[in-house]
Structure formats: structure tokens, C-alpha cells
Amino acid sequence: MSSQTTTLPARPATADDAEPAVEVADLVKRYGRSSRPAVDGLSFAVRRGEVFGLLGPNGAGKTTTVGVLTTRVTKTSGRATVAGIDVSADPVAARAVLGVVPQRPNLDRSLDARGNLVWHAAYHGVPRARRRALADELLERMGLADKATTNPDELSGGQAQRLIIARGLMHDPRVLFLDEPSTGLDPQARLFVHDRVAELAASGVTVVLTTHDMDEAAKLADRVGIVDHGRLLALDTPSALVAALPGEATIDLTLTGADVATLRGRIDAVRGIAGVEDLTGERPDTHLRVRCDGEAGAVLAPVLGAVADAGATVSEVDLGEPTLEDVFIDLTGRGLR
Numbered sequence: 001m002s003s004q005t006t007t008l009p010a011r012p013a014t015a016d017d018a019e020p021a022v023e024v025a026d027l028v029k030r031y032g033r034s035s036r037p038a039v040d041g042l043s044f045a046v047r048r049g050e051v052f053g054l055l056g057p058n059g060a061g062k063t064t065t066v067g068v069l070t071t072r073v074t075k076t077s078g079r080a081t082v083a084g085i086d087v088s089a090d091p092v093a094a095r096a097v098l099g100v101v102p103q104r105p106n107l108d109r110s111l112d113a114r115g116n117l118v119w120h121a122a123y124h125g126v127p128r129a130r131r132r133a134l135a136d137e138l139l140e141r142m143g144l145a146d147k148a149t150t151n152p153d154e155l156s157g158g159q160a161q162r163l164i165i166a167r168g169l170m171h172d173p174r175v176l177f178l179d180e181p182s183t184g185l186d187p188q189a190r191l192f193v194h195d196r197v198a199e200l201a202a203s204g205v206t207v208v209l210t211t212h213d214m215d216e217a218a219k220l221a222d223r224v225g226i227v228d229h230g231r232l233l234a235l236d237t238p239s240a241l242v243a244a245l246p247g248e249a250t251i252d253l254t255l256t257g258a259d260v261a262t263l264r265g266r267i268d269a270v271r272g273i274a275g276v277e278d279l280t281g282e283r284p285d286t287h288l289r290v291r292c293d294g295e296a297g298a299v300l301a302p303v304l305g306a307v308a309d310a311g312a313t314v315s316e317v318d319l320g321e322p323t324l325e326d327v328f329i330d331l332t333g334r335g336l337r
């Protein structure tokens, strides 16, 4: 894979810089007769040039929110704007200023890589004389210069994803929506996509990405909105979200042989413990995450003592620092996955 990077020119400041690039207010989406809305009163605003991450587990309503913003899904109520344009009132104008990188690859297999880009540009009214040069420029930028005449079926997952990003940029959008941009990509392809996202933001394109990957959100996003059951639970910079958590370090314990409620009670009673979460999920072993007020090493011995007193056998101990996953656990009592 090619790893060249090109610096994009920054957009000149304009009068509408103070206006949010994306705004969602009391957005509700209810599919059919479903009793529970997929999006349940969501409100947030994204600044121009920002990388904004919507982080939440499967089914949280992220794709639906992006679907409304990109005019693919009809809202039930509320308001959604992109670059100041109401997406429901004027979907054609909205589509002219936004780009979409959908969760599922939807390249046209009857066209080669360049053909996909040129067709998209034609659809968006880019003058014929510009289309091919623009396509070649974006293929180059996405490390696909040698794939111009390749059929999408013959591209790797990472290459196809980069082609979809290139396609989303062909009409020079002001806001790019990326739905789970690196799901299914290998680490190298993922890194390449991450670099391109950072580069786009530096050039003034606003990026809204959805992910259930907390590392991706923490790395790429200037601010993160945490969503669950169609509702926004928290919104801030990744570091501020983590800093607001009680506890400075974590101890992950995998164990067997004792009642979880008893274990949690015993560990919670240890001096210097900020909280204990049960992350057992579907595994046979019990998995507890212990949050410590200070360094984990300082409380490790009494915590292991409390576990032994409860009659449990520990098979694994991991010391770490709180992450966005802990923010999610703190808010919902569940893990992200």
C-alpha cells in the first residue's frame, strides 16, 4: 500500500464560519410501528473543521442519525441541518454540500475505480472538463493511482474503502460523513484511513464519523458524543470525558468461584477503590473492572486479598488507565461491545 501524504490547502475563512457545520435538534426517528425510536430526541452541534465522533454500541442509532443527516432516512420529528441547510426541507441542496462514506460498500461494479468517481462527479454536476483530472487527483491522494482501471470487485477491503472516501470527496463537500470507517479493515488499512481523515479535517472539511470503536473515537475525534438507545449520554473531548470519571487507574480481574455481588461488595470496601463494574458478558468467567482513586499498584494487594477472602480464584490481572469504554460503562453499566 502506498503511504504518500499530500497536504491539502486550507479553506479560506468565510462569513458562515460561526454557523455549526452540522446541527441536530430534538431529532426523533421511529421506524414503522416500532415501539422504541431508533433515535430518541438527539441534539448536538458540530463546528466547522471539527472531527466529531458518534460513539455507541450496535443499534445505538448512529447510522440512523447519519442517514437522516445525509437525506437517506426520513426523520419522524426534530431538525437536522448541514452547513445551515435543513436536510428535510431542501435535500438536493444538502446533498450538494455533504459527502457520504456508507457502512456497506456500494460501489458500482459495472464501472472501474475511476469510472465510479467520474460518474459520481457527473451526478453532482461537476463540469465534464474537471471530472477526470479530479478523479485522478483523488485516486493519487488515496493511494490508488495504480487502480484507476481496476474493477471494484478486485480491490481489497481497504482499497475499496479508500475509493469510497475518494468518491465522497469528488464534489468537494463541506461535511463528510463516515459510517464505521474502518470496520473490517486490517491495521495498516485502518491507519491509512485514519491519516486521510486527519488530513481532511486539517484542510477544513468537517468530518462526522460513527464508530463503536473507542480507540478510533479517542484518536480521531476532537469531540465525542456517546449515544445509547438513540439518546445522547455525554458530549465532550475524549480527554475531558475520561478525566471526569472517578478513579485514575483500573484493575481488570478475570476470576471464578464466587458470587459477583459478594465480590463487588468486598472489593468496594477496600480503601482507595472508586468503583467496581461487572463486565462478565457471555463468558463463563467473571470479569470485573475495578477503578482506583490512585495508582493501581497501591491497592492491588488488598484487592486480591478481598477476592481471596470471598473464595474466588483469579486467572488474570490487567492494570490499565480509564478509557472512553470506561466512560460508557460508567454511564450505562455495560461495555461497548
Ligand SMILES: Nc1ncnc2c1ncn2[C@@H]1O[C@H](COP(=O)(O)OP(=O)(O)OP(=O)(O)O)[C@@H](O)[C@H]1O
Pocket: 031, 032, 038, 056, 057, 058, 059, 060, 061, 062, 063, 064, 065, 212
Ligand atoms: N431500516 C430499518 N428498519 C427498521 N429498523 C431499523 C432500520 N434501520 C435500523 N433499525 C433499528 O434502529 C435501531 C438503531 O439502528 P442503527 O443502525 O441506527 O444503529 P447503529 O448505532 O448505527 O448500530 P450499528 O453500529 O450496528 O450500525 C436498531 O434497533 C435497528 O434495529
